Amino acid sequence: MTSTDSGSTPKPPAKDPWELPDVSDLTVGVLGGTGDQGRGLAYRLARAGQKVIIGSRAAERAEAAAAELGLGVEGADNAGCARRSDIVIIAVPWEGHAKTLESLKDELAGKLVVDCVNPLGFDKKGAYALKPEEGSAAEQAAALLPDSRVTAAFHHLSAVLLQDPAVEQIDTDVMVLGEVRADTDIVQALAARIPGMRGVFAGRLRNAHQVESLVANLISVNRRYKAHAGLRVTDV
Numbered sequence: 001m002t003s004t005d006s007g008s009t010p011k012p013p014a015k016d017p018w019e020l021p022d023v024s025d026l027t028v029g030v031l032g033g034t035g036d037q038g039r040g041l042a043y044r045l046a047r048a049g050q051k052v053i054i055g056s057r058a059a060e061r062a063e064a065a066a067a068e069l070g071l072g073v074e075g076a077d078n079a080g081c082a083r084r085s086d087i088v089i090i091a092v093p094w095e096g097h098a099k100t101l102e103s104l105k106d107e108l109a110g111k112l113v114v115d116c117v118n119p120l121g122f123d124k125k126g127a128y129a130l131k132p133e134e135g136s137a138a139e140q141a142a143a144l145l146p147d148s149r150v151t152a153a154f155h156h157l158s159a160v161l162l163q164d165p166a167v168e169q170i171d172t173d174v175m176v177l178g179e180v181r182a183d184t185d186i187v188q189a190l191a192a193r194i195p196g197m198r199g200v201f202a203g204r205l206r207n208a209h210q211v212e213s214l215v216a217n218l219i220s221v222n223r224r225y226k227a228h229a230g231l232r233v234t235d236v
Contacts, residue, residue, distance in 0.1 A: 017201065020189035027051045028190070029085030031078050031092055031100065034065045037116065038091030040162025041154060044170070046071035048193040055081025082107035087190065089154065090115045090141060094130070097137055101144045109147035114187055115208075116154035117141075118215040126220055129213035136208035138177065151178035152208045153187045153199065155215055158228035169196030172230030175211050177202050200233050 028045055032038040033054025046052040046069065054069075055078040056062035062075030082088050082104050088111050092100050097117050101108070117137040119130040134140040138152035153176040161167050174191040176199045178184040188199025202211060214231075221229045 020185050020192065020199075023087075023186055023189045023193070024049060025051075026086040026186075026190075027053060027084060029053045029055055029081040029088040031055045031081060031088060031090050031104075033075075033081070033091065034061055035091060035093065036159035036163065037154075037157070038089070039065060039069070040157070040159045041089060041091060041116075042073055043069050043071070043165075044162050044194045045190070046073045048195070050190075050193060053081045053084055055079075078104060079107050082111065085111065087112045087114060087186070090117055091154075092117065094119045094137065098140060098144060101141055105145060105147070108145050111148050112183055112186060113141060113145060113148045113150045114154065114190075115141045115150060115152045118155055118212045120216055120219075126223070127216040129209075129216045131209060131213075135206065136212055138205050138208035138212070142205055149178075149180065149183050150205065151176060151183050151187050152205060152211065153177070153191065155211055156218060156231050158222075158230065161228045170194060170230065171196045171232075173197070173233050174199045175202035175231070175233075176200060177205055177208050177211060179204055200236060 028050050030038045030042045033042050034056045042052045042054045053074045054062050059077040066073040066075035094117055115138040119137050120127050121130050132140050134143050142150040153174050161170050176184045176187045184201050191197045191199035218229050
């Protein structure tokens with residue numbers, strides 16, 4: 001008797017993890033887009049052909065930064081940026097993370113949110129990781145934005161390389177975390193829009209603290225070797 005005869009249904013073949021969606025028509029908002037990291041991400045994504053809006057607390061500041069970047073980038077206040085975007089990258093300083101997200105809860109409802117904030121402290125010994133009460137910046141975002149689809153990615157990128165127009169590609173992997181595969185697939189595909197980058201699924205949000213914390217180690221690497229270090233995951 002075959003499995004079909006016995007009434008069981010054959011399992012469909014496993015999905016290829018590198019089969020990612022087309023995200024070229026999605027608008028990406030970058031909250032904190034006037035800071036180094038946010039500005040660099042906005043520049044790289046726009047240079048790759050993505051529609052990008054950068055947000056700031058002051059619309060005039062965002063508009064001025066967008067004009068400097070060119071490439072069709074637009075500027076708006078944070079609320080306007082969130083409303084007009086399909087995907088919203090959170091690149092604000094850690095100190096203002098919770099307050100910013102609390103103020104944008106309604107505008108971010110239903111949006112795919114990508115948190116790239118690294119909670120860090122600095123003293124005479126250098127950078128060190130902080131652990132938020134929720135476990136990580138990404139988990140804090142998920143707690144504050146219950147109606148959003150929160151993921152975490154883009155933590156380990158050098159702002160210097162991102163903003164340098166002479167750099168054609170950035171040789172690094174982007175660790176992507178989240179609860180829903182369809183969402184992490186979108187973020188992986190977005191990362192892959194930037195030449196040299198690859199998005200790699202790295203677990204659920206409960207694992208975000210380790211990824212955020214690793215930035216402290218990369219800062220130490222960069223200072224010792226005067227580099228702009230990134231990460232590569234081998235054998236995948």
